[in-house]
Amino acid sequence: MSITVSRDRNHRYSVVTSGEALSPAGPLRTVLEDCAGELLVVVDEAIWPGRGARIQALLSGTPHRILTLAGGERNKNLDAVLRVVAAMDEVRVLRRSSPVLAIGGGVLCDLVGFAASIYRRGVPYVRVPTTLLAQVDVSAAIKTGIDHNGFRNRLGAFWPAALTVVDHGFLATQSVEQISQGLGEVFKLGLIASEELFGRLARLSGDWTPEWFATDPAAAELMNLALEVMVGELSEDLWEQDLARRVDFGHSFSPLIELRTGLHHGHAVALDCLLSASIAAGRGLLAVDALPEIAAVMRRCALPVRHPGFADVDLLWETLTEVTRHRDGAQHLPVPIDLGKHAFLEDLTRAELAAAVARLRQVV
Ligand SMILES: NC(=O)c1ccc[n+]([C@@H]2O[C@H](COP(=O)([O-])OP(=O)(O)OC[C@H]3O[C@@H](n4cnc5c(N)ncnc54)[C@H](O)[C@@H]3O)[C@@H](O)[C@H]2O)c1
Ligand SMILES: [Zn+2]
Structure with missing residues (x-):
């Protein structure tokens, strides 16, 4: 039966x-x-x-x-x-x-x-x-x-x-560093899914404080927009039936680096986004000139633009290999191709990854 x-x-x-x-x-x-x-x-x-x-x-x-x-x-x-x-x-x-x-x-x-x-x-x-x-x-x-x-x-x-x-x-009561950890995820979302959100981050005043985020209506608008974009992204596929997800941008090289080095999730996500942008630039999908501009927005959010873990090609490759298992054997690597737009790569090589790390060292 x-x-x-x-x-x-x-x-x-x-x-x-x-x-x-x-x-x-x-x-x-x-x-x-x-x-x-x-x-x-x-x-x-x-x-x-x-x-x-x-x-x-x-x-x-x-x-x-x-x-x-x-x-x-x-x-x-x-x-x-x-x-x-x-x-x-x-x-x-x-x-x-x-x-x-x-x-x-x-x-x-x-x-x-x-x-x-x-x-x-x-x-x-x-x-x-x-x-x-x-x-x-x-x-x-x-x-x-x-x-x-x-x-x-x-x-x-x-x-x-x-x-x-x-x-x-x-x-x-959060520190500037903790706020910036959260901004790492907002930055990710802006870069891959919402030009408007990215623009708001680019226009952040250089001396924002946690108090500003707690009380200012402009900060509330920024965070509400981020939440709305995020809900919009996730609600179409809550159970992740489709494993090629653009919200996974920033989550391809970061996981093991976070666990092995203690780098915070939000900071690791932002650095992963920058590296993924450099990979896209290597393929001609994004202008190389965009990389320092993206890094400038990260600095505005008090995000780090460099970290030893993101210069360690062995560790980056090991993480991508593990993340590929999580994506059922496919890389499904989201990369930005313009503000608010993305593509998925399925065939990144270790040599390309090493070249992307070297490119960032030169231009950022
Ligand atoms: N479920 C999901 O979809 C999802 C999405 C993104 C991230 N995450 C997870 O979120 C975690 C990171 O979250 P996080 O950054 O909030 O880390 P966290 O919860 O560790 O908070 C950071 C620190 O701030 C403290 N804290 C909490 N509220 C505070 C406040 N108002 N003022 C001062 N300090 C405060 C915490 O005790 C902690 O020490 C990661 O484990 C990540 O995997 C989950
Ligand atoms: Zn995350």
């Missing part, structure tokens, strides 16, 4: 921008009101000192338990997931009506989302991302995961947060 079953599943999730994420009358109100039983709230250690009192005030009418966890890539591991799972057991999370609330950076959101995806084979969760990177990028996606066995995001699941509340006010 042979029986085949095929069913589609409808997924619905919302991303809301609000300056009132921690206000009792804000967008989390219905989550708190509807929560049956005890609410588990997982909070990034970095934001607890400044926001703990407001979080406690927000939760004052709701039975809850708070677990604080450290952010940072080195804490994105199975141990942290198991701590969340233990806390979920303690509060006796229900299958549908007591969503876990995650308040923190991309690492915390990814690992709480992963815990929610595997707990009872999937329970709901809600996110309040608190870094620029998490607000403009993680928020748009349905991906969760942790690093494992020497690889980034080796374990994970597609599991949408029912609600994501983006409050730019959190960004005031």
